[in-house]
Amino acid sequence: MKSTETLQEAPVWHRHVKNCLRLVLGVTTCIYPLFMGLMSAAGWQYNVNAGNYPALFSTFATWMTIGCLLLAAGTVLSFFGMKHRFWRCNVIALACGVPGVIAAMAVLHRFTLYADQNFPGHRETMQPISEIYRDRLLPILLPFGLLCVICLWQLFAYDARVYRSEQKKQQNAEAPSILGDDK
Numbered sequence: 001m002k003s004t005e006t007l008q009e010a011p012v013w014h015r016h017v018k019n020c021l022r023l024v025l026g027v028t029t030c031i032y033p034l035f036m037g038l039m040s041a042a043g044w045q046y047n048v049n050a051g052n053y054p055a056l057f058s059t060f061a062t063w064m065t066i067g068c069l070l071l072a073a074g075t076v077l078s079f080f081g082m083k084h085r086f087w088r089c090n091v092i093a094l095a096c097g098v099p100g101v102i103a104a105m106a107v108l109h110r111f112t113l114y115a116d117q118n119f120p121g122h123r124e125t126m127q128p129i130s131e132i133y134r135d136r137l138l139p140i141l142l143p144f145g146l147l148c149v150i151c152l153w154q155l156f157a158y159d160a161r162v163y164r165s166e167q168k169k170q171q172n173a174e175a176p177s178i179l180g181d182d183k
Contacts, residue, residue, distance in 0.1 A: 014157075022079065022082075025075055025147060026079075028139075032142065033072055033104070034072050038068050040136060040137060044060055044061040060111055064104055068140070069100070071104065071143060074093040074094065087160060087163075090151040094152075097148070101140060101141065112133065115128070
């Protein structure tokens with residue numbers, strides 16, 4: 001059903017660059033949102049349950065968990081969007097990634113404001129707690145940036161646009177006559 005005259009393959013280096021970006025996206029998603037973000041949220045929740053932190057941190061932990069899991073779901077969906085016929089997965093991946101990173105960064109902002117007012121520096125280094133968490137959680141923006149680049153590349157690549165236009169032409173094509181009224 002695919003006409004080979006109009007569908008052109010992307011240059012080989014496009015595929016290599018896209019595959020390298022996907023690999024970096026997968027690794028950074030495992031490290032930052034899934035490990036650093038979820039472990040920070042788990043630590044906050046543990047300290048709330050132990051009575052060391054106020055109940056506000058339970059809300060921080062919940063929203064950080066939601067944000068990190070949404071960003072990870074967007075990454076997984078972007079991997080499904082590699083095939084042209086699953087192009088909608090890229091749109092859904094962006095729709096998951098944007099609220100995920102907004103939730104995670106909003107929690108980081110609220111936490112750093114709270115930590116600057118209420119927590120002294122770390123015992124051994126006297127480094128502010130807010131700076132420690134900022135260094136730990138701000139790199140969540142890296143997988144989000146890679147997710148945006150990869151999804152937009154997969155959506156607006158030339159061969160993907162040609163595939164979608166051919167699909168639209170096939171859907172809008174005139175149906176063959178079933179009555180045999182050929183004129």
